[in-house]
Amino acid sequence: MTRLIRSLFLAIFSLACVGSPVDLSAHAPDQSYIYLRVYQNSLGGRFELAPSYLNAALGLGVPEEIEMDDLRPHLPRIYDYLRQRTGLGTEGGNYYELEFLEPEILDLDAEESEDFIKFNFRTKDQNLDLPQILEIKYNVMFDIEPKHRGLLIIEHNWELGINETSSRFANIFEPDYTVQTYDMSDGSVWNGFWALIKLGVWHIWIGLDHILFIIALILPAVVRRNRNKPFGTLGINQWEPVNDFKSAFLYLIKVITYFTIAHSITLALASLEIFTPPSYLVEAIIAFSIGLAAFHNIYPIFRQKEWLIAFVFGLFHGFGFASVLGEKGLGGDYLIYSLLGFNIGVEVGQLLIICAAFPLIYLIRGTKFYRYFILIGSFLLIWIALHWTIERGFDVDIRLVSTVRNLLGI
Numbered sequence: 001m002t003r004l005i006r007s008l009f010l011a012i013f014s015l016a017c018v019g020s021p022v023d024l025s026a027h028a029p030d031q032s033y034i035y036l037r038v039y040q041n042s043l044g045g046r047f048e049l050a051p052s053y054l055n056a057a058l059g060l061g062v063p064e065e066i067e068m069d070d071l072r073p074h075l076p077r078i079y080d081y082l083r084q085r086t087g088l089g090t091e092g093g094n095y096y097e098l099e100f101l102e103p104e105i106l107d108l109d110a111e112e113s114e115d116f117i118k119f120n121f122r123t124k125d126q127n128l129d130l131p132q133i134l135e136i137k138y139n140v141m142f143d144i145e146p147k148h149r150g151l152l153i154i155e156h157n158w159e160l161g162i163n164e165t166s167s168r169f170a171n172i173f174e175p176d177y178t179v180q181t182y183d184m185s186d187g188s189v190w191n192g193f194w195a196l197i198k199l200g201v202w203h204i205w206i207g208l209d210h211i212l213f214i215i216a217l218i219l220p221a222v223v224r225r226n227r228n229k230p231f232g233t234l235g236i237n238q239w240e241p242v243n244d245f246k247s248a249f250l251y252l253i254k255v256i257t258y259f260t261i262a263h264s265i266t267l268a269l270a271s272l273e274i275f276t277p278p279s280y281l282v283e284a285i286i287a288f289s290i291g292l293a294a295f296h297n298i299y300p301i302f303r304q305k306e307w308l309i310a311f312v313f314g315l316f317h318g319f320g321f322a323s324v325l326g327e328k329g330l331g332g333d334y335l336i337y338s339l340l341g342f343n344i345g346v347e348v349g350q351l352l353i354i355c356a357a358f359p360l361i362y363l364i365r366g367t368k369f370y371r372y373f374i375l376i377g378s379f380l381l382i383w384i385a386l387h388w389t390i391e392r393g394f395d396v397d398i399r400l401v402s403t404v405r406n407l408l409g410i
Contacts, residue, residue, distance in 0.1 A: 200345020
């Protein structure tokens with residue numbers, strides 16, 4: 001019966017993780033966590049435990065609201081305890097030697113929960129021939145608290161297509177199941193490559209600054225300026241609708257392709273650690289690029305050369321993309337495949353946005369409404385861009401809405 005209940009719980013929890021946005025960083029009482037990162041020739045990860053667990057197991061007497069200075073004197077004992085009661089290796093108990101890195105305090109920001117401690121580790125040998133079936137031992141706290149459970153979460157495995165956007169719950173450790181296996185035999189280069197394509201698409205769809213830059217480039221794609229007409233209000237009278245869907249669409253694809261070429265160059269430079277500018281500067285210039293592209297819609301800077309704006313500022317967007325790959329731990333294993341897959345995903349994400357928006361704006365291109373829409377939309381983009389540029393470049397918070405609310409006392 002115990003095995004049946006355990007199996008049902010595993011199935012339900014796994015389905016929840018796949019089918020809904022379950023927060024795998026949430027921490028519950030009577031649980032500790034093993035986050036595992038599988039690389040091409042090594043393993044890494046962390047154990048996450050509450051101070052109360054360590055007090056019960058080792059009698060440390062550290063406070064629940066722990067600071068690093070409270071923890072540091074006890075690290076040798078804690079590491080010995082974890083080495084004795086945990087293991088990663090081949091079937092039969094042939095475990096790799098682990099080395100522990102600098103620990104971190106995980107503040108859960110919950111009044112009813114104590115903080116957890118992240119004990120980061122990696123295999124001492126960084127050139128392992130990893131098995132297809134990895135044996136994992138976890139026997140922490142079970143002798144003191146039988147109701148305690150250890151949850152295994154796979155945070156990174158390139159060949160299985162797992163990264164931090166798709167972490168997977170894998171197993172539960174309990175007193176009767178302290179040694180379990182993790183099957184990696186289904187891994188392949190294709191799985192990892194496909195996961196990076198999806199990551200690229202997803203990053204474009206959630207990257208508001210990238211989307212706004214694309215919108216700034218899309219807005220004038222279905223109209224052209226006729227300089228023989230009176231300028232009117234900020235040039236609004238000079239806009240004329242294009243006559244040919246195909247040529248206008250292909251020109252827009254050309255502009256976006258220059259953007260892709262540019263960000264591919266700098267993404268590779270940053271990922272290969274050839275050149276990496278300061279992140280605050282990159283983020284500020286990305287924000288500025290939105291404003292400049294929008295200003296070009298009002299007062300053309302480069303006549304019929306929107307591709308030049310896309311290329312120049314695409315270089316900085318590429319540095320921004322590189323930070324994403326770095327955060328996901330994708331800078332080492334299969335780097336060429338990662339770069340190629342991510343860039344393809346970004347391009348697909350951009351094209352999907354264009355394919356959704358272009359037919360609609362083409363239909364309304366000849367209306368007076370659309371000319372005003374370009375004008376108002378561009379001013380709005382400029383306002384947002386200036387707001388972000390100042391915030392990112394000078395590290396200040398100038399959130400207008402919250403400021404107004406505070407002044408009005410609402």
